[in-house]
Amino acid sequence: MDKETLIQAEKVLRAARLKGMKIATAESCTGGLIAAALTEIAGSSDVVDRGFVTYSNAAKQQMLGVSARSLTEFGAVSEATAKEMAYGALANSRADIAVSVTGIAGPSGATKSKPVGTVWFGLAEQGSAPIVAHMVFENSDRSEVRSKTVKHALSMILNALDV
DSSP states (O other): OOHHHHHHHHHHHHHHHHHTOOEEEEESTTTTHHHHHHHTSTTGGGTEEEEEEOOSHHHHHHHHOOOHHHHHHTOSSSHHHHHHHHHHHHHTSSOSEEEEEEEOOSSSOOOSSSOTTEEEEEEEETTSOOEEEEEEOTTOOHHHHHHHHHHHHHHHHHHHHOO
């Protein structure tokens, strides 16, 4: 884990503590790296409630309640799926805020409309409308896509905590 990511994770934890909030993550393409960044910081257990690694569609449905319709109609890498993953993480945890990521880290799995580096982000907070973001990390290898995804997800949480 690079120093920049750890600094960002510390900022997220501090902000959540100030607000008295707990965090959950729902991760596909990052395979748990967002939760890993947060829990790399000693004492993070007062803020991090849990992380869901839902790499398969079945896991997205079983653990987070992502609808079969969204997966069939829009695909695992879509706005609908990211939003449902974030809501599902919130509903299946004791968290006040949840971030989700689903994307194509590569090198395979891409389509013409969803190239390698395509990532959808979801952010759900108790009592607020969901936030969804879409990024395409072009010219990035698998490791870079995952690293940039973690940083963007942490940034979204920090912005939502607005401290």
